[in-house]
Amino acid sequence: MKLSYECGPCFLRQAREAMDLSTDDEILKMEIMNELFIFLSDNFKFGANSNGTGSAMHQLIKEKTGCSDPYYTQKVEGNEIALKLLPEVKKILNEDESLENYVKVAITGNILDFGAFTLEDDIEGVIRQALNKNLAVKDIEEFEESLKTHDKVLYLVDNVGEIVFDKLLLSKIKEYGLDITIAVKSEPIINDACRQDALDAGLDEYGEIVEIGCGTVGYVDSKISEEFRKIFNEHKFVISKGMGNYEGLTEVDLSYKDVYFLLCAKCDTISRDIGVNLQDMLLLKK
Template structure:
């Protein structure tokens, strides 16, 4: 997906956040931000790919600060908080164990920033209220048909914390007797899940975990490894979580694949691209 004018301030917000997590050296922050301004001034254009631009910017921050996992503490905390509430979520699903409920739970995971919650927050109420909301785009019948007619699926995860709720959907998918391959980032980027976080959340209970060969914002086809490209090409059924993977996969030819996107439209650029309202929850087939 290409950038919009609204991506500009978002890039700068991410840069400030990553710099604050990476270093306390104010002069270094100023130096790096100057470099980011120069980079964006030469590359922020109508036809620019959003994921590639963000990935380059974060790589600059890592290289110049020497901090290669700025969000490490936030990722650990995100999984910890999400795992604490897993029993409560399971109780909710015991009351309604439909496929749609599991899909909603996975998307709710995409809504919540677990690192921003404390143990005193009433996350269970947030979950219950979100479950009452309808999916605005709900290709649930096509999704279940894919589950019934494919023998394997590639599941592209998004953030830590969120992957704990993905685990519940993976358990539901397993009931359809599919082989599951879970794809994670090979290198830290933002609070995206890497191998360590996926193992910590127990995703390996439901399938093989593989790395995509890079640490990019979302999916960037030109940077995945040849090993992962073979895996990707070998799967005709793909489940994509989150906005970053949506942005990347819309840039490539998916004609011969059943690709389902599970996400919450959390920014105006994505909302307009899909044709929905901000904060809508979506399950749709490409």
């Protein structure tokens, strides 16, 4: 996706949070913010890539502060929230074991996003509310047909914590007999899942874990490794979790693939682009 004017305040909010999590040096934070203003003055323009711009800002903060994983504590917190809610979620699935319900639970996990929500938000409360909502868009029949038609699937995960709920959907997908490849980030970025996070959550029980070759906000086609590009091109069936992957993949030719986006629309720009309301949850074939 391309930048909208609303991305500007969001970038600055994320930058403030990342700096506060990385250093207590107020002088350094002033210097970094000044550099970010200069960067945005040169790069915040119509036609610019939203994921690429956000990734560059987070990389600058990491380099200047020397903190390679600013959101480490928040990732631990995200896992704790997911594990705390897991018994409730499993009870919901025991009462309704439909594919749609497993998809909804996985999408609910997408709320565990410290890129979209602030650190002060009651994320646990928002998740509990979402568990009682229906999907606003649910291309479930097409999704199940893809599960029955293809012999393998590429699953692009998003956030730590969220992957606890992804594991439940992966177990359901495995019932269809597909080989599953699970793609994670190669380096920390916000609270996105890396290899060790996926291993800790036990995702390797259901498929091979691969790295995309970079640590970008969502999917940035110009930054992925050639090894992952080959994997991506070989898969005709892709499940994409989260807004960042949606933003990135909308700029890629997907005409030869069955691609399903599972996300909660947590910002106005994404909501308008898809044509849904803020906080809507969707399973969208695109």
